[in-house]
Amino acid sequence: MELRKVESAYESQKKLHGYSEDVHSRSLWGKLYPFSVMADELCCFPDDMKMIEDIGHVGVSRFLQVIGARIVAVGRAQELALEKENKSALDVAELSLALEEKEKTITELSSELAEEKRLRLSSAEEVKTTKVENDRLGSRVKELQAEVYEAFAQGFERAASQVRVLFPESDVDKLDATKVVVGGQLVEDEAVVVDEGEGSSIGDKIE
Template identity: 70%
Template sequence: MELQRVESAYESQKRLHGYLKDVHARSLWGKFYPFSVMADELCCFPDDMKMIDEVGHVGTSHFLQVIGACIVAVERAQELALERERKVSLDIAELCSAVQEKEKTIAELSYSLSLKEAEFVEERSLQLASAEQVKTVKGENNHLESRIKELEHEVYEAFAQGFDRAVSQVKVLFPESDVTKLDATKVVVNDQLMDDEAADGDDSKESSIGDKAD
């Protein structure tokens, strides 16, 4: 791992070592850049030269060592900062990708939930419609039952009226007859008056035509 870092560092800055050919003299990496002229014109101030002479070669060497070490520390700090920035950038990219995946999942779940809600609403509507239909059918059945009872009452009233009319005609045609024994609830079976329910339970006895209907 250390060797890879060394090779990577070399590859990243090997172009900065040495001079470049066929470049303009105004480039610091140019083969013909006049460093000595620049130093004479810009850096060789008399007071500075005097101070450096007074410090001596040893002091100046120590100063250069300190400056070099500081530069190494500063550059290494910059390199680590760049590595952290790249790592943060990668982490941010991964987080963005994860967020996009989560958003996609949320969208899919929301769509699925919307479909479920639509299905629930439709099913609920059908249930309400079915309940309303059941209520309507029950109402119609109740109405029909009430109507049947009314019709049964009307039939009984019509039968009673017809029976009363027949009794009245018997009184006129046969004044000597005792019509008090006539009963609309009885039938004639074997020349005898019997209750309708009793006649239904006795199938061995025959009734006269017109006396009791099956």
């Protein structure tokens, strides 16, 4: 048996093995309590006393041994039952603590999951917004291209009008906005090839 348990058992019952210093006689643990008087008045009935005398000292001694052993057994059983209750209470407390920790973990994971879901929704919204913006920019590019083509056509028409005025004898109907001058001839714009090896450009080939 562990020394700790022995010391605990002693401390828990130390007061029960002594006498109280109180002078009054209303406590069974008081040093002045009249046990003999109580026995004479309450326990010494003639028939009982005669039965005890008939049994004799040996019989009474054996009876006290049985009673003492039974009291020890009952006392130990009560002690073990109390230890079991305390252990059960401790187990319940540990389980409650473990449950709180798991609930805390569940709460944290739920928060993380909600945050991840929010980020996913935010990313999806950003992708959607980006697509809308790209579509808008694409439409704007087409609009600008159309505006550039329109401005180019208007500029070409103005230049042709000025040529008609300045050079009436010229045949401006042969002018074509989609062609360029290369080697003294009008050719399609896509036919112009820049010779990068010689460092030439379209301007170098226009006469």
